[in-house]
Amino acid sequence: MNNKLRPDLQNIIDQFLDLTADHQVLKKSLTAREEINNSLIMASNRAQKQLDILIPQVENFLEYAKKKIKEQKTRIRLLEDEIEITQCENSLTEEKRREEIDNLTKAHESQLENLKTNYEGEIRRLQLTIESQKKSVIVKQNLTSFRVRIVINFYLQIDKLTVQAKKNSNLDHPAFQAPFKPLKKPKAKKSTVQAFNWPSLDVEVSQSIKNNEEIAVKKKRRLYTPDDENILDIDIDTLSDDS
Known part of the structure; x- marks a missing residue:
């Protein structure tokens, strides 16, 4: 990915x-x-x-x-x-x-x-x-x-x-404050019988109507990398058109 x-x-x-x-x-x-x-x-x-x-x-x-x-x-x-x-x-x-x-x-x-x-x-x-x-x-x-x-x-x-x-x-996560470094691949792990359930990519956004204007509520989007299975939580503020 x-x-x-x-x-x-x-x-x-x-x-x-x-x-x-x-x-x-x-x-x-x-x-x-x-x-x-x-x-x-x-x-x-x-x-x-x-x-x-x-x-x-x-x-x-x-x-x-x-x-x-x-x-x-x-x-x-x-x-x-x-x-x-x-x-x-x-x-x-x-x-x-x-x-x-x-x-x-x-x-x-x-x-x-x-x-x-x-x-x-x-x-x-x-x-x-x-x-x-x-x-x-x-x-x-x-x-x-x-x-x-x-x-x-x-x-x-x-x-x-x-x-x-x-x-x-609107970026407050520490990952965006530090210089960009490529992710290192971890050592290969032994395969397990149990299958890995990938998290859902859907983003939940709740909206409320106030003064006839749509205001996006702050939610968390979960990003992951399939190579090392690292998951990052990023706060996304006031996303309207970009969500």
């Missing part, structure tokens, strides 16, 4: 096996995403270290720019003093002296303005580089968080489907 489960029970077991396989796949996917997350964290740490190195360099650059500006101002003052001494020694007129000072001052101011413009452009470029690296790190962190949330949602969905499958199942 064929020892197979009913199609609906076999379908539930197949769904459970499919969910188990999906769980293993998602578990491997989570491991891969954790490796990606670790790589992103390492990249973020490297970017932070680069920022830690770059910021002191910018500060040193600013200090150097201030020092150069101060030196230029000192040089201007020295040149002005030299012009005054030269004009006094050569008996230059006040107008010529003023013109030379103005020309020298404008030339040095132009040099200072160019130097200041170059320094400010370099500072802006470094600031834009720092902001770009910060945004890149934030985008990578957000992407990692999004992927982790997707994996968590997959696991929550698996848990929800597992709970729903358990709620929809």
Whole structure:
């Protein structure tokens, strides 16, 4: 006699096996995403270290720019003093002296303005580089968080489907909780003169009418295997169309 489960029970077991396989796949996917997350964290740490190195360099650059500006101002003052001494020694007129000072001052101011413009452009470029690296790190962190949330949602969905499958199942017998194992054939028994009376395969179902609806009463169905004469009692709840 064929020892197979009913199609609906076999379908539930197949769904459970499919969910188990999906769980293993998602578990491997989570491991891969954790490796990606670790790589992103390492990249973020490297970017932070680069920022830690770059910021002191910018500060040193600013200090150097201030020092150069101060030196230029000192040089201007020295040149002005030299012009005054030269004009006094050569008996230059006040107008010529003023013109030379103005020309020298404008030339040095132009040099200072160019130097200041170059320094400010370099500072802006470094600031834009720092902001770009910060945004890149934030985008990578957000992407990692999004992927982790997707994996968590997959696991929550698996848990929800597992709970729903358990709620929809009416199988309480321990045989359906343990993994499937093929039955072992017992050793051959000595034949007896007395004939074996096979149990009846009929299922007794009592029905009562309530509110014009048919409700199947819980009964026990006796299943057996002719190979080893094992008999299992299974409680079948609320069978209507499947009985």
